[in-house]
Amino acid sequence: DIRWIQQRSSRLVHHYRNGVDLGQMEEYKGRTELLRDGLSDGNLDLRITAVTSSDSGSYSCAVQDGDAYAEAVVNLEVSDPFSMIILYWTVALAVIITLLVGSFVVNVFLHRKKVAQSRELKRKDAELVEKAAALERKDAELAEQAAQSKQRDAMLDKHVLKLEEKTDEVEIGI
The missing domain is CATH 2.60.40.10 (Immunoglobulins)
Known part of the structure; x- marks a missing residue:
């Protein structure tokens, strides 16, 4: 039994x-x-x-x-099948929320990195602008010095001609 x-x-x-x-x-x-x-x-x-x-x-x-x-x-x-469905939805929701929070954190990190890189590029760009201005000033100084050198050369050439004329006069007078 x-x-x-x-x-x-x-x-x-x-x-x-x-x-x-x-x-x-x-x-x-x-x-x-x-x-x-x-x-x-x-x-x-x-x-x-x-x-x-x-x-x-x-x-x-x-x-x-x-x-x-x-x-x-x-x-x-x-176990109640409805509670299992709720469990699966809870797990799925937790995974989705985790992924969303993770992607938000990654986006914030990438945005901050981009802002930092942008600042660095602006700083380097400003440095390059300063260096370019300094080079232009030096170029202008060199151009001015070259012009002064040409004037001196021209004056020296005149003096050389005068000296040659005087040398010729002195030689003729001897």
């Missing part, structure tokens, strides 16, 4: 005697089956199909064979 009993209600879930399935609770009719292939090994597994969250709880299996009696308790936990 094998009896599976729902401990919450102390009502019979499945009753098996002498190879025949007997009475059971109305809520379990057509949903339970004693797996007979393990009976000879002492396995008294009960299969419940179309499981719902109301099936959660403790079940006891009582076996009586003549004067011998044994009992075992099994706890069945059924």
Whole structure:
């Protein structure tokens, strides 16, 4: 004699005697089956199909064979499929939020880096403008010095001509 009993209600879930399935609770009719292939090994597994969250709880299996009696308790936990959907959505939302926050942080980092690089480029550009102005001043100074050198060369050329004329006069007068 094998009896599976729902401990919450102390009502019979499945009753098996002498190879025949007997009475059971109305809520379990057509949903339970004693797996007979393990009976000879002492396995008294009960299969419940179309499981719902109301099936959660403790079940006891009582076996009586003549004067011998044994009992075992099994706890069945059924998770609500709706709560699993919520769990998946929660995980998905957490992943999405993490990705959004991560991308925001990366964007802020890249923006700050870009601003820093822009400042550095402006500083270097200002340095180059200063150096270009200094080079233009030096170029103007050199151009002025070159013009002065040409004037001196021209004056020297005049002096050389005058000296040559005087030298010629002195040689003629000798």
